[in-house]
Amino acid sequence: MRPAEPAPAVRLLLCDDHAVVRAGLRALLSSTDGIEVVGEAGSGEEALAMAARLRPDVVLMDLQLGSGMDGVTATRHLTATGNPPDLPTPRVLVLTMFDTDADIARAVEAGATGYLLKAERPAELFAAIRDAAAGRTTLSASVADHVVSRMRSPGPSLSERERDILGQLARGIGNREIARALFISEATVKTHLGRIYRKLGVDTRAGAVAMATRHRILP
Structure with missing residues (x-):
């Protein structure tokens, strides 16, 4: 054998x-x-x-x-x-x-x-x-x-598009520039921002970036 x-x-x-x-x-x-x-x-x-x-x-x-x-x-x-x-x-x-x-x-x-x-x-x-x-x-x-x-206790979960917008927020640019960079409307950016704020429990752009950095949601 x-x-x-x-x-x-x-x-x-x-x-x-x-x-x-x-x-x-x-x-x-x-x-x-x-x-x-x-x-x-x-x-x-x-x-x-x-x-x-x-x-x-x-x-x-x-x-x-x-x-x-x-x-x-x-x-x-x-x-x-x-x-x-x-x-x-x-x-x-x-x-x-x-x-x-x-x-x-x-x-x-x-x-x-x-x-x-x-x-x-x-x-x-x-x-x-x-x-x-x-x-x-x-x-x-x-x-x-x-x-x-x-x-057991899920944390904030963001969509790929919401993470894209957070990345643009971290660069310090406004809604109009974000819309241009991602090829979406300014109204869509505002809608996504509202969802991001609710998920992260914040009400400002700086707060969203700080919370996303803390949870390593941003790369």
């Missing part, structure tokens, strides 16, 4: 805007069997291009990626349905320092398979990568606690 052949290695793409972090992860992951780092991306845009070319099984994604596309947006693109049949959709495993409700919710809504904190032990990271490749969800213990707490 022929011995069973070993399972193919998980093809992994790293995405983090810090070169030192990427180098450390590559060195760490090279110490374990069954995981092959096929590429490193320093931005969300680069991750999309490299994923299309390298076809990884899993993308290890940071959330904060400098001034370009953030990790949530990159995750949404990577996991979007409607990809060509010959271009498999990779699993995305978030690896970040942030464990706020807003960050977790945005990543999961974007299609992330798992959410891990950078403080985890190497063995936990290795296991999470293998689980992600197999389609299994992995959450850090503190992240799982946040998810359960959020289900």
